Amino acid sequence: MGLQTSIENVSRTEDGPYPCYDAVMAARDINQLYKTGFLKVDPDRQRGMDSVTGKRILDEEKVERWAEQLVKGEAYLGQLSWNFRQDETALEYDEASRSLKIGAGAATIPDSGHRHMAILKAADSVGKGSSFSLDRKVSVRIYNAPASEENRIFYAMNQEGKKSDPTRSKWLHRLGATKIAGALAEQCSSLKDNVDTIRDRLSKKNPRLCAFNTLSGAFETYWGDCNPEEEDAFKADVAYILTFWNKLAAVRPELGRLDIARRKRVRETLLVDCALAISAYVAIARTMRDRQIDLSRLDKLGKPVTITVKTAAGDEQREVDLFSRENPIWEQVGILVPSPKKSGEKVFTLRNARQTRDAMLKMLDAVLELNVQPVPEGTAERVA
Numbered sequence: 001m002g003l004q005t006s007i008e009n010v011s012r013t014e015d016g017p018y019p020c021y022d023a024v025m026a027a028r029d030i031n032q033l034y035k036t037g038f039l040k041v042d043p044d045r046q047r048g049m050d051s052v053t054g055k056r057i058l059d060e061e062k063v064e065r066w067a068e069q070l071v072k073g074e075a076y077l078g079q080l081s082w083n084f085r086q087d088e089t090a091l092e093y094d095e096a097s098r099s100l101k102i103g104a105g106a107a108t109i110p111d112s113g114h115r116h117m118a119i120l121k122a123a124d125s126v127g128k129g130s131s132f133s134l135d136r137k138v139s140v141r142i143y144n145a146p147a148s149e150e151n152r153i154f155y156a157m158n159q160e161g162k163k164s165d166p167t168r169s170k171w172l173h174r175l176g177a178t179k180i181a182g183a184l185a186e187q188c189s190s191l192k193d194n195v196d197t198i199r200d201r202l203s204k205k206n207p208r209l210c211a212f213n214t215l216s217g218a219f220e221t222y223w224g225d226c227n228p229e230e231e232d233a234f235k236a237d238v239a240y241i242l243t244f245w246n247k248l249a250a251v252r253p254e255l256g257r258l259d260i261a262r263r264k265r266v267r268e269t270l271l272v273d274c275a276l277a278i279s280a281y282v283a284i285a286r287t288m289r290d291r292q293i294d295l296s297r298l299d300k301l302g303k304p305v306t307i308t309v310k311t312a313a314g315d316e317q318r319e320v321d322l323f324s325r326e327n328p329i330w331e332q333v334g335i336l337v338p339s340p341k342k343s344g345e346k347v348f349t350l351r352n353a354r355q356t357r358d359a360m361l362k363m364l365d366a367v368l369e370l371n372v373q374p375v376p377e378g379t380a381e382r383v384a
């Protein structure tokens with residue numbers, strides 16, 4: 001395309017208060033326009049400069065991932081954004097010929113900087129023998145707004161568009177260990193229609209056990225080294241986890257389907273169905289599978305524990321459910337945090353954090369005597 005002063009086959013559209021156009025460009029043209037300076041990134045209007053390195057902030061892993069997808073022909077990039085600043089470049093649109101004539105100046109990239117970098121990387125890979133097609137068509141939205149408006153464009157594209165919850169994204173497009181979680185949610189009788197696949201947070205009126213993001217996150221942590229692409233291994237993983245969860249739900253019926261009244265009582269009195277516990281169950285399943293420990297060990301999770309209760313007549317021994325909110329161990333390890341009311345009544349709030357997730361696993365491990373090791377944050381290793 002070179003440094004032409006016009007872009008052909010352009011449609012006038014509306015997006016914001018300033019003139020706006022849509023075009024379709026070939027990857028080779030985008031690559032050339034960027035390298036000749038016709039396209040540029042203004043860090044002050046994008047993600048800024050790293051105060052330590054002095055370099056433009058860029059997620060290299062995202063660029064690499066998108067570039068690989070482009071080479072394979074699998075990338076969903078959406079629309080690129082250009083802006084010819086009104087105070088720097090004049091545009092003239094010919095409706096009849098659908099031609100956009102461009103005066104002197106360059107186009108800035110108010111949004112989609114990572115997508116542009118991915119296209120450049122994929123284009124450069126052609127010289128190294130990749131199969132990327134430089135004729136790949138890309139949709140481009142062209143603005144003719146003042147430089148100051150680019151801040152608003154960046155904000156609109158990155159903040160105002162509410163993303164779907166991770167639960168929904170992971171359910172619809174499963175990767176890695178998330179596939180095992182999905183198979184469990186679909187095939188296990190106690191989990192079918194009992195896992196929310198839309199939202200991350202369960203409302204008080206939602207009787208389901210958990211959100212899919214809770215379940216899949218646990219599998220990503222504790223089963224992350226499994227390869228669902230190996231069909232036989234994947235079937236074996238799914239078969240085991242189904243057997244495990246069926247046994248677990250037999251010991252703890254609260255993990256099965258409940259009506260809203262029963263679910264509400266469980267949530268108010270026990271911790272058996274909280275996200276911390278679900279994460280621990282998945283970790284325990286991995287350890288028991290790796291060590292071939294008989295599932296009868298799970299029966300221990302159904303046995304009561306003895307606690308000491310102070311009364312007017314003195315200390316009193318009482319049996320309570322292991323997961324009961326009355327069990328003082330949960331306050332001792334920081335999972336339940338006291339939140340006194342103005343009336344002086346002592347109530348407890350569940351603290352959901354990395355530390356309390358590990359604390360829950362440690363407590364259940366002590367009951368089962370498995371010696372499960374929490375996985376370090378940011379890793380996915382075998383829990384042996």
